Amino acid sequence: MLPCPDEIRTERLILRRWREEDLPLYARLNADEHVMRFFFKTRNHEESDTEARWLNERFSLDGFGPWAVEAPGLASFIGFVGCWRIVRELPFTPAVEIGWRLDQPYWGKGYAVEAARVALRDVFDRTDLAEIVAYTAQQNEPSRRVMEKLGMTHDGAADFDHPAVPEGHPLRRSVLYRISRQAFAATDPS
Numbered sequence: 001m002l003p004c005p006d007e008i009r010t011e012r013l014i015l016r017r018w019r020e021e022d023l024p025l026y027a028r029l030n031a032d033e034h035v036m037r038f039f040f041k042t043r044n045h046e047e048s049d050t051e052a053r054w055l056n057e058r059f060s061l062d063g064f065g066p067w068a069v070e071a072p073g074l075a076s077f078i079g080f081v082g083c084w085r086i087v088r089e090l091p092f093t094p095a096v097e098i099g100w101r102l103d104q105p106y107w108g109k110g111y112a113v114e115a116a117r118v119a120l121r122d123v124f125d126r127t128d129l130a131e132i133v134a135y136t137a138q139q140n141e142p143s144r145r146v147m148e149k150l151g152m153t154h155d156g157a158a159d160f161d162h163p164a165v166p167e168g169h170p171l172r173r174s175v176l177y178r179i180s181r182q183a184f185a186a187t188d189p190s
Protein backbone atom coordinates (compact mmCIF):
# COMPACT_ATOMS: atom_id res chain seq x y z
CA MET A 1 0.00 0.00 0.00
CA LEU A 2 1.31 3.46 -0.83
CA PRO A 3 1.86 5.82 2.13
CA CYS A 4 -1.08 7.87 3.34
CA PRO A 5 -0.97 11.60 2.53
CA ASP A 6 -1.08 14.00 5.50
CA GLU A 7 -4.03 15.80 3.95
CA ILE A 8 -6.16 15.93 0.83
CA ARG A 9 -7.50 19.20 -0.55
CA THR A 10 -10.67 19.56 -2.58
CA GLU A 11 -12.19 22.67 -4.11
CA ARG A 12 -13.82 23.68 -0.80
CA LEU A 13 -12.40 21.38 1.89
CA ILE A 14 -9.28 20.07 3.58
CA LEU A 15 -9.29 16.45 4.75
CA ARG A 16 -6.63 16.10 7.44
CA ARG A 17 -5.58 14.15 10.53
CA TRP A 18 -7.35 14.91 13.77
CA ARG A 19 -6.04 17.54 16.24
CA GLU A 20 -6.67 17.90 19.96
CA GLU A 21 -8.56 21.17 19.22
CA ASP A 22 -11.12 19.15 17.21
CA LEU A 23 -12.24 17.19 20.26
CA PRO A 24 -14.55 19.78 21.90
CA LEU A 25 -16.17 20.50 18.52
CA TYR A 26 -16.62 16.76 17.88
CA ALA A 27 -18.12 16.36 21.37
CA ARG A 28 -20.66 19.10 20.66
CA LEU A 29 -21.62 17.42 17.38
CA ASN A 30 -21.94 14.03 19.11
CA ALA A 31 -24.18 15.49 21.83
CA ASP A 32 -26.57 16.98 19.27
CA GLU A 33 -29.77 14.90 19.33
CA HIS A 34 -30.68 15.86 15.76
CA VAL A 35 -27.27 15.00 14.29
CA MET A 36 -27.42 11.69 16.17
CA ARG A 37 -31.08 10.88 15.52
CA PHE A 38 -30.25 7.75 13.50
CA PHE A 39 -27.79 6.45 16.09
CA PHE A 40 -28.85 4.33 19.04
CA LYS A 41 -27.54 7.01 21.42
CA THR A 42 -25.66 10.30 21.58
CA ARG A 43 -22.11 10.31 23.02
CA ASN A 44 -21.01 12.14 26.17
CA HIS A 45 -17.78 14.15 26.14
CA GLU A 46 -15.61 11.26 27.31
CA GLU A 47 -17.12 8.78 24.82
CA SER A 48 -16.71 11.34 22.05
CA ASP A 49 -13.01 11.94 22.87
CA THR A 50 -12.37 8.18 22.96
CA GLU A 51 -14.11 7.77 19.61
CA ALA A 52 -12.12 10.64 18.01
CA ARG A 53 -8.82 9.11 19.14
CA TRP A 54 -9.94 5.69 17.88
CA LEU A 55 -10.88 7.22 14.51
CA ASN A 56 -7.50 8.98 14.19
CA GLU A 57 -5.65 5.76 15.08
CA ARG A 58 -7.17 4.11 12.03
CA PHE A 59 -4.64 5.93 9.85
CA SER A 60 -1.70 4.10 11.44
CA LEU A 61 -3.59 0.79 11.77
CA ASP A 62 -5.26 0.65 8.33
CA GLY A 63 -3.13 3.03 6.24
CA PHE A 64 -6.23 5.19 5.63
CA GLY A 65 -8.88 6.59 7.90
CA PRO A 66 -11.81 8.86 8.67
CA TRP A 67 -10.44 12.33 7.93
CA ALA A 68 -11.15 15.36 10.08
CA VAL A 69 -12.76 17.80 7.64
CA GLU A 70 -11.98 21.51 7.59
CA ALA A 71 -13.83 24.16 5.57
CA PRO A 72 -11.14 26.84 5.05
CA GLY A 73 -12.34 30.33 5.92
CA LEU A 74 -15.48 28.91 7.52
CA ALA A 75 -14.58 26.37 10.19
CA SER A 76 -11.50 24.48 11.37
CA PHE A 77 -13.54 21.30 11.93
CA ILE A 78 -16.95 20.40 10.48
CA GLY A 79 -16.94 16.62 11.15
CA PHE A 80 -15.36 13.53 9.61
CA VAL A 81 -15.52 11.62 6.33
CA GLY A 82 -13.46 8.60 5.34
CA CYS A 83 -12.78 4.88 5.28
CA TRP A 84 -11.76 2.31 7.88
CA ARG A 85 -11.67 -1.46 8.32
CA ILE A 86 -14.74 -2.69 10.18
CA VAL A 87 -13.55 -4.28 13.41
CA ARG A 88 -16.92 -5.63 14.61
CA GLU A 89 -18.02 -8.93 13.14
CA LEU A 90 -21.00 -8.29 10.87
CA PRO A 91 -22.60 -10.57 8.26
CA PHE A 92 -20.56 -8.96 5.44
CA THR A 93 -17.16 -8.57 7.17
CA PRO A 94 -14.22 -8.48 6.67
CA ALA A 95 -14.79 -5.22 4.81
CA VAL A 96 -13.71 -1.60 4.61
CA GLU A 97 -16.46 0.93 5.13
CA ILE A 98 -16.85 4.60 4.34
CA GLY A 99 -18.69 6.84 6.79
CA TRP A 100 -19.46 10.48 7.55
CA ARG A 101 -20.79 12.71 10.29
CA LEU A 102 -20.97 16.47 9.79
CA ASP A 103 -22.18 19.29 12.03
CA GLN A 104 -25.63 20.65 11.12
CA PRO A 105 -24.56 24.09 9.76
CA TYR A 106 -22.59 22.24 7.05
CA TRP A 107 -25.40 20.05 5.75
CA GLY A 108 -27.08 20.74 2.44
CA LYS A 109 -23.94 22.08 0.74
CA GLY A 110 -22.61 18.94 -0.92
CA TYR A 111 -19.66 18.73 1.48
CA ALA A 112 -20.25 15.09 2.46
CA VAL A 113 -20.20 13.91 -1.15
CA GLU A 114 -17.24 16.15 -2.07
CA ALA A 115 -15.17 14.74 0.80
CA ALA A 116 -16.33 11.14 0.35
CA ARG A 117 -15.47 11.10 -3.33
CA VAL A 118 -11.82 12.06 -2.70
CA ALA A 119 -11.63 9.68 0.28
CA LEU A 120 -12.80 6.80 -1.95
CA ARG A 121 -10.42 7.83 -4.72
CA ASP A 122 -7.51 7.92 -2.29
CA VAL A 123 -8.20 4.42 -0.93
CA PHE A 124 -8.81 2.86 -4.34
CA ASP A 125 -5.63 4.56 -5.67
CA ARG A 126 -3.36 3.44 -2.84
CA THR A 127 -4.68 -0.06 -2.06
CA ASP A 128 -5.81 -3.09 -4.04
CA LEU A 129 -9.18 -3.27 -2.29
CA ALA A 130 -11.87 -4.58 -4.62
CA GLU A 131 -14.81 -2.93 -2.83
CA ILE A 132 -15.86 -0.45 -0.14
CA VAL A 133 -19.17 -0.71 1.73
CA ALA A 134 -21.34 1.69 3.70
CA TYR A 135 -24.18 0.99 6.06
CA THR A 136 -26.69 2.94 8.08
CA ALA A 137 -30.06 2.63 9.80
CA GLN A 138 -32.63 2.08 7.06
CA GLN A 139 -34.43 5.37 7.96
CA ASN A 140 -31.29 7.48 7.45
CA GLU A 141 -32.31 8.99 4.12
CA PRO A 142 -29.65 11.79 4.10
CA SER A 143 -26.88 9.22 4.49
CA ARG A 144 -28.43 6.90 1.91
CA ARG A 145 -28.60 9.84 -0.53
CA VAL A 146 -24.85 10.41 -0.05
CA MET A 147 -24.21 6.71 -0.79
CA GLU A 148 -26.34 6.90 -3.93
CA LYS A 149 -24.68 10.12 -5.17
CA LEU A 150 -21.32 8.36 -4.82
CA GLY A 151 -22.58 5.62 -7.12
CA MET A 152 -22.93 3.03 -4.35
CA THR A 153 -25.49 0.27 -4.89
CA HIS A 154 -27.96 -0.93 -2.26
CA ASP A 155 -27.48 -4.68 -1.71
CA GLY A 156 -30.92 -5.39 -0.26
CA ALA A 157 -30.14 -9.09 0.24
CA ALA A 158 -27.35 -8.06 2.64
CA ASP A 159 -29.43 -5.76 4.88
CA PHE A 160 -29.01 -6.83 8.49
CA ASP A 161 -30.00 -6.25 12.11
CA HIS A 162 -27.23 -4.31 13.85
CA PRO A 163 -26.03 -6.36 16.82
CA ALA A 164 -25.26 -3.25 18.93
CA VAL A 165 -28.88 -2.06 18.72
CA PRO A 166 -31.38 -3.91 20.94
CA GLU A 167 -33.95 -6.22 19.35
CA GLY A 168 -37.20 -4.39 18.60
CA HIS A 169 -35.51 -0.96 18.44
CA PRO A 170 -36.59 0.95 15.30
CA LEU A 171 -32.97 1.73 14.32
CA ARG A 172 -31.84 -1.91 14.42
CA ARG A 173 -32.54 -2.66 10.74
CA SER A 174 -29.57 -1.52 8.67
CA VAL A 175 -29.06 -1.20 4.94
CA LEU A 176 -25.85 -2.15 3.15
CA TYR A 177 -24.45 -0.35 0.13
CA ARG A 178 -21.42 -1.37 -1.92
CA ILE A 179 -19.14 0.17 -4.52
CA SER A 180 -16.55 -1.81 -6.44
CA ARG A 181 -13.27 -0.41 -7.67
CA GLN A 182 -14.59 -0.67 -11.27
CA ALA A 183 -17.90 1.02 -10.47
CA PHE A 184 -16.09 3.89 -8.73
CA ALA A 185 -13.68 4.32 -11.65
CA ALA A 186 -16.67 4.54 -14.00
CA THR A 187 -18.30 7.34 -11.94
CA ASP A 188 -15.15 9.26 -10.96
CA PRO A 189 -14.72 12.24 -13.28
CA SER A 190 -10.94 12.62 -12.59
Ligand SMILES: CC(C)(COP(=O)(O)OP(=O)(O)OC[C@H]1O[C@@H](n2cnc3c(N)ncnc32)[C@H](O)[C@@H]1OP(=O)(O)O)[C@@H](O)C(=O)NCCC(=O)NCCS
Nearest residue numbers: 035100101102107108109110111112113135136142143146
Ligand atom coordinates in the same frame (compact mmCIF):
# COMPACT_ATOMS: atom_id res chain seq x y z
C1 LIG B 1 -25.35 12.18 6.32
C2 LIG B 1 -24.89 13.61 6.17
C3 LIG B 1 -23.37 13.70 6.20
C4 LIG B 1 -25.41 14.12 4.82
O1 LIG B 1 -25.08 15.49 4.68
P1 LIG B 1 -25.63 16.34 3.44
O2 LIG B 1 -25.13 17.72 3.61
O3 LIG B 1 -27.10 16.11 3.30
O4 LIG B 1 -24.94 15.62 2.24
P2 LIG B 1 -24.35 16.19 0.87
O5 LIG B 1 -22.94 16.56 0.98
O6 LIG B 1 -24.66 15.13 -0.12
O7 LIG B 1 -25.16 17.45 0.54
C5 LIG B 1 -26.24 17.24 -0.30
C6 LIG B 1 -27.15 18.41 -0.32
O8 LIG B 1 -26.42 19.60 -0.54
C7 LIG B 1 -27.09 20.37 -1.57
N1 LIG B 1 -26.07 21.23 -2.17
C8 LIG B 1 -25.99 22.56 -1.98
N2 LIG B 1 -24.91 23.06 -2.62
C9 LIG B 1 -24.30 22.01 -3.23
C10 LIG B 1 -23.14 21.91 -4.04
N3 LIG B 1 -22.38 22.97 -4.33
N4 LIG B 1 -22.79 20.67 -4.49
C11 LIG B 1 -23.52 19.61 -4.21
N5 LIG B 1 -24.66 19.64 -3.43
C12 LIG B 1 -25.04 20.85 -2.95
C13 LIG B 1 -27.70 19.31 -2.46
O9 LIG B 1 -28.82 19.80 -3.15
C14 LIG B 1 -28.10 18.22 -1.46
O10 LIG B 1 -29.38 18.37 -0.94
P3 LIG B 1 -30.40 17.13 -1.01
O11 LIG B 1 -29.67 15.91 -0.51
O12 LIG B 1 -31.52 17.58 -0.16
O13 LIG B 1 -30.72 16.99 -2.44
C15 LIG B 1 -25.46 14.49 7.32
O14 LIG B 1 -26.86 14.43 7.24
C16 LIG B 1 -25.00 14.04 8.69
O15 LIG B 1 -23.89 14.31 9.12
N6 LIG B 1 -25.89 13.33 9.43
C17 LIG B 1 -25.63 12.92 10.79
C18 LIG B 1 -24.67 11.78 10.91
C19 LIG B 1 -25.10 10.56 10.15
O16 LIG B 1 -26.27 10.19 10.14
N7 LIG B 1 -24.11 9.95 9.53
C20 LIG B 1 -24.31 8.74 8.78
C21 LIG B 1 -24.36 7.58 9.66
S1 LIG B 1 -24.09 6.12 8.73
